Amino acid sequence: MPGKADRAPKIHAFTGMFAMTERGHGSNVRGILTEAVFDPESQEFIINTPCEDAAKMYIGNATRGNYAAVFAQLIIHGKSQGPHCFIVPIRNEYGEMYPGVEVVDMMHKEGLHGVDNGILTFNCVRIPRENLLDKFGSVSRDGKYRSPIENTSDRFNAMLAALTPTRLALTFQALGAMKLGLTIAIRYSHSRRQFGPKGKEEVKIIEHQTQHLRLMPHLATALALIFTSRYAAEILDEDVYHSRDLVNNRPLQALVAGLKAYSTWENLSCLQDCRECTGGMGFMMENRIPGLKCDSDVFVTFEGDNVVMLQVVVRELLAQHTRQYEESPIFGLLRNWTSSMGDRLRTSFLAFSSDKINSLTFLLKAVTFRERVLQRGLAARLYSKVIKDKEQFFSAWNSCLHHVVTLALAHIHRVTLEQFALAVESCPVPKDQSLLMEFCLLYGTKLVYQERAWYLEHKYLTPTTSIQIRNQFLSNCSLVKDDALKVVSAFNIPHNIVQAPIAGIPNPRAKWAYYPEQDEDGENKKASWINAKL
Amino acid sequence: MPGKADRAPKIHAFTGMFAMTERGHGSNVRGILTEAVFDPESQEFIINTPCEDAAKMYIGNATRGNYAAVFAQLIIHGKSQGPHCFIVPIRNEYGEMYPGVEVVDMMHKEGLHGVDNGILTFNCVRIPRENLLDKFGSVSRDGKYRSPIENTSDRFNAMLAALTPTRLALTFQALGAMKLGLTIAIRYSHSRRQFGPKGKEEVKIIEHQTQHLRLMPHLATALALIFTSRYAAEILDEDVYHSRDLVNNRPLQALVAGLKAYSTWENLSCLQDCRECTGGMGFMMENRIPGLKCDSDVFVTFEGDNVVMLQVVVRELLAQHTRQYEESPIFGLLRNWTSSMGDRLRTSFLAFSSDKINSLTFLLKAVTFRERVLQRGLAARLYSKVIKDKEQFFSAWNSCLHHVVTLALAHIHRVTLEQFALAVESCPVPKDQSLLMEFCLLYGTKLVYQERAWYLEHKYLTPTTSIQIRNQFLSNCSLVKDDALKVVSAFNIPHNIVQAPIAGIPNPRAKWAYYPEQDEDGENKKASWINAKL
Numbered sequence A, B: 001m002p003g004k005a006d007r008a009p010k011i012h013a014f015t016g017m018f019a020m021t022e023r024g025h026g027s028n029v030r031g032i033l034t035e036a037v038f039d040p041e042s043q044e045f046i047i048n049t050p051c052e053d054a055a056k057m058y059i060g061n062a063t064r065g066n067y068a069a070v071f072a073q074l075i076i077h078g079k080s081q082g083p084h085c086f087i088v089p090i091r092n093e094y095g096e097m098y099p100g101v102e103v104v105d106m107m108h109k110e111g112l113h114g115v116d117n118g119i120l121t122f123n124c125v126r127i128p129r130e131n132l133l134d135k136f137g138s139v140s141r142d143g144k145y146r147s148p149i150e151n152t153s154d155r156f157n158a159m160l161a162a163l164t165p166t167r168l169a170l171t172f173q174a175l176g177a178m179k180l181g182l183t184i185a186i187r188y189s190h191s192r193r194q195f196g197p198k199g200k201e202e203v204k205i206i207e208h209q210t211q212h213l214r215l216m217p218h219l220a221t222a223l224a225l226i227f228t229s230r231y232a233a234e235i236l237d238e239d240v241y242h243s244r245d246l247v248n249n250r251p252l253q254a255l256v257a258g259l260k261a262y263s264t265w266e267n268l269s270c271l272q273d274c275r276e277c278t279g280g281m282g283f284m285m286e287n288r289i290p291g292l293k294c295d296s297d298v299f300v301t302f303e304g305d306n307v308v309m310l311q312v313v314v315r316e317l318l319a320q321h322t323r324q325y326e327e328s329p330i331f332g333l334l335r336n337w338t339s340s341m342g343d344r345l346r347t348s349f350l351a352f353s354s355d356k357i358n359s360l361t362f363l364l365k366a367v368t369f370r371e372r373v374l375q376r377g378l379a380a381r382l383y384s385k386v387i388k389d390k391e392q393f394f395s396a397w398n399s400c401l402h403h404v405v406t407l408a409l410a411h412i413h414r415v416t417l418e419q420f421a422l423a424v425e426s427c428p429v430p431k432d433q434s435l436l437m438e439f440c441l442l443y444g445t446k447l448v449y450q451e452r453a454w455y456l457e458h459k460y461l462t463p464t465t466s467i468q469i470r471n472q473f474l475s476n477c478s479l480v481k482d483d484a485l486k487v488v489s490a491f492n493i494p495h496n497i498v499q500a501p502i503a504g505i506p507n508p509r510a511k512w513a514y515y516p517e518q519d520e521d522g523e524n525k526k527a528s529w530i531n532a533k534l
Helices: A152-189 A209-241 A250-277 A279-283 A289-300 A306-325 A331-352 A360-388 A393-399 A401-425 A430-450 A452-457 A463-480 A484-490 A528-533 B152-189 B209-241 B250-277 B279-283 B289-300 B306-325 B331-352 B360-388 B393-399 B401-425 B430-450 B452-457 B463-480 B484-490 B528-533
Strands: A016-019 A035-039 A044-048 A056-060 A067-076 A079-089 A101-105 A117-122 A125-128 B016-019 B035-039 B044-048 B056-060 B067-076 B079-089 B101-105 B117-122 B125-128
Touching: A016 A056, A044 A067, A044 A079, A056 A067, A067 A117, A079 A125, A079 A152, A152 A209, A152 A250, A152 A289, A152 A484, A209 A250, A209 A401, A209 A430, A209 A463, A209 A484, A209 B401, A250 A279, A250 A289, A250 A306, A250 A401, A279 A289, A279 B289, A289 B279, A289 B289, A306 A360, A306 A401, A360 A393, A360 A401, A360 A430, A360 A452, A393 A401, A401 A430, A401 B209, A430 A452, A430 A463, A430 A484, A452 A463, A452 B452, A452 B463, A463 B452, B016 B056, B044 B067, B044 B079, B056 B067, B067 B117, B079 B125, B079 B152, B152 B209, B152 B250, B152 B289, B152 B484, B209 B250, B209 B401, B209 B430, B209 B463, B209 B484, B250 B279, B250 B289, B250 B306, B250 B401, B279 B289, B306 B360, B306 B401, B360 B393, B360 B401, B360 B430, B360 B452, B393 B401, B401 B430, B430 B452, B430 B463, B430 B484, B452 B463
Parallel strands: A016 A067, A035 A067, B016 B067, B035 B067
Antiparallel strands: A035 A044, A044 A125, A056 A117, A067 A079, A101 A117, B035 B044, B044 B125, B056 B117, B067 B079, B101 B117
């Protein structure tokens, strides 16, 4: 941080910071306590931190930035209009703090050491009226509040919709970490040898059943996430291109919130397996996995805690259905679901019985069935609690949270498998298509396998077919283990980005740790189409 | 590391290091390549690193220690007698390296920054004949090898039995991390508030169903592990007290290997949930969870990789049974299992049907049933592959690895639930007993819940009882959430060891981060018995 003595102004070097979270309110942004009181006389807002819980926490770039986008309760004549966003100057071009602003460095974290996080507090800092970002609510010279969105809840959601692109960006970041981790772990597993038949050469560790069982499902998941996040990005690009307001695209918001939660959790679980599957080597910093783990660990709770994100998914799913019937938020939806859903489900149920369990059709129908039944079940439970038993919505919702989270993930599972299937379908090169199909079948099988208890409970699987699913899962993992090298090679991560000695790519800072590639087959044979596409 | 200039000898400050793992061989210790060639003329062993793969890796204290316990192939007249342990001087009392020894610092790791790990290589280092640790094998002056254990495999296992106490120590370390993490996360969850019913105060986050669902099962598991690791420690103490050789206590070796794997994995999963359940605060170093995670991450792969440990469990289980029938390693066992097991299982199956699913009897029978069926199934599969289909043992075993790992964990699940149940039974204070019983039921329910797919496949649960198990799991978690404070308080971790601001215990290095305790009820009411015992 430049001291006061450093008076050389840095022209064109203004940087910003995003100040939403407070000490007392992280997930529940609506409850933030920072105040922006309109003063009609001076035509200013007075930004103030009224108590310790109102301090802005975890603010990235807090120890260096010049301007902050501060979320605060907009207060006019003593009445709050809810959270709004204000531009507050923090430091001048010489890095000197403006009066009334205080910053505390939050120091050490598990990861992301390149980001300085700090606590921001404001002691009646005055900013011009024009510093309110007024897309969703403005204050006139004479102190009249106007908003294009009447309903305060809708207005609040509109502001939060701005988080959608960064949440999608986080999905891509998680995916990047996952691809790098998998590249390292899979390359190592295909060169490292340990144990083997008596009197013979030890086998590559990828041959151990437990090793490919742990890594292959993650690779299949990474592929599913690649295709699904691209799908979400295309919708987002379309909206931006046509200057559409994100707030009106609730399906996209639900998809991105769900993808954020699913991808960041899958990433952590993947990296942990990569770390364990590479043994002590995976614990060494030069092999990159520890850094990836520590940096991306926070992804699951920032930009919207994952458990909250999954609730956003379900709330949006409910909202979509409700809007369709233009009735009150719960009633119409429930009436619809509990009545007509039964028939549709029965149809789909009958249709599948002729499919083989190793067909994509069977797997797609299974995940679709699950999402629908969970949705119907949740609607019925909420209906019964809120409408029949007159339970408060908060406590009814809370007692269904496990169900909510399960439904949200089931939704994302269905969408990701669908997108993967569509990608396979549109693959123009037959050889690549069949390779991708193997991974797609593995992904679908994994989804059904991990929820087979649910399918058994709902008699969608019999004990016999459930055991078949397990065997299918085991054999799918074994089947793709050699093609895994082609896939990670098609990720096309430049060697200077990998730099993990155990991946056969030296790291100049750890010369002693280099494991030369011992691998002769497959490694450099790249499949043309997936090379170009992944 | 003291430089050569630092000539002040440190009297009584000799430290050692344990040099087993090599670059090429971690899990497969039998395959290590370091050589100890006996030279009858000089009555010395020549310790040598013949190739890069033979370098000793990850050696703790390598950059400072004076002596190393080096595992090497004992070679006499050109023939290897298998790995033996030798004391090799590395540095003199001034910290100066002896000739022929080289050390490379391995630098940065994910955690355990207090331990220096290095690579040791030997260039024909001569040590006296007496430096062979000769309990399991000695070399006479005239170069004759003698061992009290004839069979080389048995001899090798005898040497590895020495790892049992350190593996148990690791279980206690993992448990320590788990208890500290849970103390921090549960105390915070009982003071932090977020979201709530409309117009009312926000609720404590422990009230959110997803929050207690994530934390309570870990607390129950920690209790089960406390009682089980004590049970193992008592057996170990008895053996040490009576100077019995650990090698002869195979059940203990199996128990400790399994406990090591189970406890270290449970610890990581617990700490990850503690981190996520405390949000961004859990990512801050001052709140301790990141440090605990990074330090204990390596536990799952060192002192025996967990996947290997679970194989040790199953091999020992097989060996126990075999010994009983004094036949060849596989045959006798299989014959026994595949014939008589059926009847015993049927009896136990009939016996349970009158128990309620929320009784400890039901849960104990369920985990016992599962272990037995998995055991019988594995025996039958190996029998069929090796005996009938003449498949090589290595490949037969490898194709059953998923089954092996599942059985090993099922074994540990059964033992931990039994030990927990016994501890509850012997608790003398009725109030504490009923509190512990709640956690014991939760633990048993969790075990059955997480494997309910298997129980459904084997028709041990019906779809209806399986759904009941889920509801029981949800309600058990909710039931114990308030008592959780009493339990973590009974862990009796001194405040200066906790020092996590979010746990309401200030950390002098992060004054800004202190969250004063807001909690009024339960916090300081300690249950007498569990206080004294945990």
